[in-house]
Amino acid sequence: xxxxxxxxxxxxxxxxxxWVLAAGRLLSQTGSGFTxxxxxxxxxxxxxxxxxxxxxxxxxxxxxxVFGRLLGGSFADSQFWGRRRxxxxxxxxxAIASIVxxxxxxxxxxxxxxxxxxxxxxLYWPANEAMVADLTAPAQRNEAFALTRLSDSxxxxxxxxxxxxxxxxxxxxxxxxxIDAISFVVLFGVVYWAIAESNQSISNHEAIRGWQQALRDRxxxxxxVANVLFTTYLVQINSTMPLYFTNFLSxxxxxxxxxxxxxxxxxxxxxxxxxxxxxxxxxxxxxxARGLTLSAVLWGVGFLLxxxxxxxxxxxxxxxxxxxGVLALATVTYxxxxxSITVELAPESLRGVYLAVNSQCWAIGAxxxxxxxxxxxxxxxxVAHSLWIGLALSVSIAILVLQxxxxxxxxxxxxxxVRPKYK
Numbered sequence: 001x002x003x004x005x006x007x008x009x010x011x012x013x014x015x016x017x018x019w020v021l022a023a024g025r026l027l028s029q030t031g032s033g034f035t036x037x038x039x040x041x042x043x044x045x046x047x048x049x050x051x052x053x054x055x056x057x058x059x060x061x062x063x064x065x066v067f068g069r070l071l072g073g074s075f076a077d078s079q080f081w082g083r084r085r086x087x088x089x090x091x092x093x094x095a096i097a098s099i100v101x102x103x104x105x106x107x108x109x110x111x112x113x114x115x116x117x118x119x120x121x122x123l124y125w126p127a128n129e130a131m132v133a134d135l136t137a138p139a140q141r142n143e144a145f146a147l148t149r150l151s152d153s154x155x156x157x158x159x160x161x162x163x164x165x166x167x168x169x170x171x172x173x174x175x176x177x178x179i180d181a182i183s184f185v186v187l188f189g190v191v192y193w194a195i196a197e198s199n200q201s202i203s204n205h206e207a208i209r210g211w212q213q214a215l216r217d218r219x220x221x222x223x224x225v226a227n228v229l230f231t232t233y234l235v236q237i238n239s240t241m242p243l244y245f246t247n248f249l250s251x252x253x254x255x256x257x258x259x260x261x262x263x264x265x266x267x268x269x270x271x272x273x274x275x276x277x278x279x280x281x282x283x284x285x286x287x288x289a290r291g292l293t294l295s296a297v298l299w300g301v302g303f304l305l306x307x308x309x310x311x312x313x314x315x316x317x318x319x320x321x322x323x324x325g326v327l328a329l330a331t332v333t334y335x336x337x338x339x340s341i342t343v344e345l346a347p348e349s350l351r352g353v354y355l356a357v358n359s360q361c362w363a364i365g366a367x368x369x370x371x372x373x374x375x376x377x378x379x380x381x382x383v384a385h386s387l388w389i390g391l392a393l394s395v396s397i398a399i400l401v402l403q404x405x406x407x408x409x410x411x412x413x414x415x416x417x418v419r420p421k422y423k
Contacts, residue, residue: 015135017195018144021128024190026151028091031098031183033159034166034176039101042173049107057110061118066363068122070211073356076127077210077349083134084197086127086352091188094120098181102174120184126356133343133351134198139284141343142291145336146280150273157269210353219408220345220354224361226292226401229394230334231365232372233299236391237268237327240373244310245320247377248384251313256320264320271328279332288341289406291333293399298330300395307388344409 040058043049049057072090075081081089097116104110129145136144163176214220245264246255256264283291305323309316338358346354376387 014140014144014147017198018132018135018147020190020194021132022147022151024187025128025148026155027190028094028183028187029152029155030159030162031180033156033161034163035098035101035159035180038163038167038173038176042176043104043110046173047105047110049110053107053110057107057114060111061114061121062363062366064115064118065122066360068119068124069126069356069359069363070122072123072126072359073353074211075123076130076352076356082197083127083131083352084191084195086123087131087191087195088188090120090123090127091184091191092120093117093123095181095184095188098177098184102177102181122359125359126352129339129343129355129358130351131195131198132339133355138344141340142280142284142336143277145339146276146332148339149332149335150276153269153273153276157266157273210350213347214350214353214357217345217354219405220342220357222401222405222408223341223345224357226296226398226405227338227358227361228364228368229398229401230292230295230299230338231362232369233303233365233391234331234334235366235369236373237324237331239370240377240387241306243377244306244373244384244387248310248381249316250311250381252316256316260317264324267321268324268328271325272332275329276332276335279329280336283333283337287406287409288337288344289402289409291337292341293402293406295330295333295337296395296398296402298326298333299398300392302327302330303388303392303395307385307392310385310388 040054043054043057072086075086075089076083093116097113097120100109100113100116104113128148132144132148133141166175166179167173242261242265245261249255283294286294302323305319305326309319309323312319339355342354342358343351373387377384
């Protein structure tokens with residue numbers, strides 16, 4: 001009994017609806033994990049689309065995701081839609097998208113499914129994070145957002161593993177998309193039955209005008225500059241690093257084998273999951289901007305270790321383990337702080353719109369990161385190795401921007417108020 005009490009005391013004391021949202025997200029991300037790694041294989045090798053067509057189709061989700069985020073921010077803040085209805089709409093669109101992908105047998109239908117999926121996911125994030133902010137006190141928000149991201153990571157990891165087992169036993173790729181659709185139906189049920197609307201503060205017209213206010217907020221735009229850098233860093237882990245570790249390890253012509261790459265990225269995920277909540281409790285001692293500064297330093301160290309992995313003549317595996325471990329810490333210190341600082345900047349009535357701006361930074365980073373990394377890896381080994389040095393040096397820009405932001409936020413406080421530490 002004492003051991004159980006000790007475990008419960010270690011868990012964050014959050015509103016039950018935050019836990020319900022996290023559980024729903026865990027289930028839906030497990031479904032998404034089923035399709036994440038296997039969709040390109042299926043549509044190229046079995047449906048017969050070209051790799052270029054699959055790349056264009058998957059990329060179309062980012063385009064519709066931009067519009068989804070625009071709508072999601074306004075809908076989440078509006079009286080008619082609110083957070084809850086926006087989440088329900090997101091789940092419906094995502095479920096339909098999975099079914100469209102399950103029956104897809106040509107390029108136009110494949111693109112249609114991805115466009116719907118991008119729209120559904122774009123609607124989801126501003127509404128979800130606004131609701132989490134509504135249901136938590138400022139001192140709890142880092143932990144609440146960390147729980148959301150933890151559910152994301154766990155769900156995707158479980159989905160990838162279970163999807164691989166299912167495909168290995170049955171070869172039924174289309175079943176993966178059906179399972180993904182079912183997971184979004186489950187998310188719809190969770191939100192419909194267990195979640196109450198947390199905010200209906202302004203009219204639909206005012207929600208649309210909120211974008212004008214957000215885009216005139218110098219603090220938010222300053223933060224967005226740093227956030228685009230962070231999201232560009234994040235996508236390098238999945239888009240550029242695997243190919244770099246395969247083709248550009250000095251003294252190791254064939255690079256790491258696929259099983260070794262899988263093990264390394266599993267290590268990265270495990271460190272992220274295990275360290276997410278402990279890292280948040282350390283970050284609560286600092287202001288949000290300083291927490292993000294710590295993340296920037298870790299990104300810089302991690303990229304330097306990736307460079308070392310590529311250029312050293314031996315012990316590549318040891319350096320890669322260190323690099324991905326540090327980058328996991330950089331990720332867990334970034335994720336909750338990014339959402340928390342956005343909520344801190346936002347007027348309460350415009351949380352959805354402000355969080356939509358935060359989410360748009362992810363879309364921009366996803367647009368910049370893969371082409372940048374791909375271009376570097378198409379050049380000489382010197383350029384490929386230098387990419388990581390360049391990324392490490394760019395961290396100084398993020399740190400400078402965050403220092404400016406921290407001063408701006410301090411200046412906005414009344415002179416007799418000291419910014420609290422989030423204990």
